[in-house]
Amino acid sequence: MNQKCGVGKTTTAVNLGHALALLGKKVTLLDMDPQGHIAISLGLKNDQGGLDRVLLKGESFDDYLMPARDNLDVVCAGNNLTDFERLALGGSSRGYRLRRAIEASTLMACDFVLIDCPASSGLLGINAIFAADELLIPVSDDYLSLQGLSRIMQILKRSESVLGHSIRLWIVSTRMQLRRRLTAEVRLKILKYFPGRVLKTVIKENAVLAACPSLGKSVFEYEEMVTCAEDYQSLAQDLLDGRTG
Ligand SMILES: Nc1ncnc2c1ncn2[C@@H]1O[C@H](COP(=O)(O)OP(=O)(O)O)[C@@H](O)[C@H]1O
Ligand SMILES: [Mg+2]
Structure with missing residues (x-):
């Protein structure tokens, strides 16, 4: 999650998800962004329905699990997920729909359920936070993406007080141009303000990561082994080991 667009949320969900799956973990990716970019x-x-049906109609996740790769399933956004942001009825329970749906499904047997969030902080984002044990925030190397981080911290604090428990926070540096x-x-600032919460691995800016979606491939399926695949492999290991920078 990060309210700034283009910081690498979807890229990270896809490639971290596949990295964990390749390490033998059972992973499901949930596309909570109506743009449907995960699919x-x-x-x-993205046209077979998915989170739109689960959240709007109360249908089961188990009917919308799409096998994507070995150990990796996807639940697509579906065409009508934006309607969920406009949902007026349902009171405060509206925030818990995703969590309840996950709890009632076979997703509970996964090692990781990764939720790719939209850039808005509406009902979709709240549902994601209320369902999550951990929050992973990609921060790219510009000040506006840091700004997004401070807004998420406010939302996180409020959510934690509503939920009555804390959510573990991880920050990941993405799209880093090491010569700038x-x-x-930016890296020093986040390390200073979030000690022990910034993952060690830095995801570098690499044109291959931008090309992969057009090929419908994760970076691990690119024609040659590239350094950005190593970045996401190492990020997956950081998460498993709790390694910070
Ligand atoms: N490390 C990277 N190097 C190069 N391009 C990247 C990198 N991460 C993301 N991109 C590209 O930047 C754009 C925005 O990334 P995306 O993951 O869709 O961001 P978000 O989901 O936060 O809006 C996409 O075109 C994506 O392919
Ligand atoms: Mg995205």
Whole structure:
């Protein structure tokens, strides 16, 4: 999650998800962004329904699990997920629909359920936070993406007080251009303000990561082994080991 667009949320969900699956973990990716980019990124179609039906109609996740790769399933956004943001009825229970649906499904048997969030902080984002044990925030190397981070911290604090428990926070540096001075400055700032919460691995800017969605492939399926695949492999290991920078 990050309210800024283009920081690498979807790229991270897809490639971290596949990295964990390749390590033998059972993973499901949930596309909570109505744009439906998770399906496209993995060469799947987004027109069979998915989270829209689960959240709006109360249908079961188990009917919408699409096998994407070994150990990796996807639940697509579906065509009508934006309608959920406009949902007026249902009072405070509206925030818990995703959590309840996960609890009633076979997703509980997964090692990881990764939720790709939209850039807005509406009902979809709240449902994601209320369902999550951990929050992973991609921060790219610009100040506006840091700004997104401070807004999420406010939402997280409020959510934790409603939920009555804390949610573990991880920050991941994405789209890093190591030759830019600003990159080092942003990294130092987040390390200073979020000690012990910034994952060790830095995801570098790499044109291959931008090309992969058009091929419907994760970075691990690219024609040659590339350094950005190593970045996501190492990020997966950081998460498993709790390694921070
Ligand atoms: N590390 C990276 N290097 C190069 N391009 C990237 C990288 N991460 C993401 N991109 C590209 O940047 C754009 C935005 O990334 P995306 O993951 O869709 O961001 P978000 O989901 O936060 O809006 C996409 O075109 C994506 O392919
Ligand atoms: Mg996205």
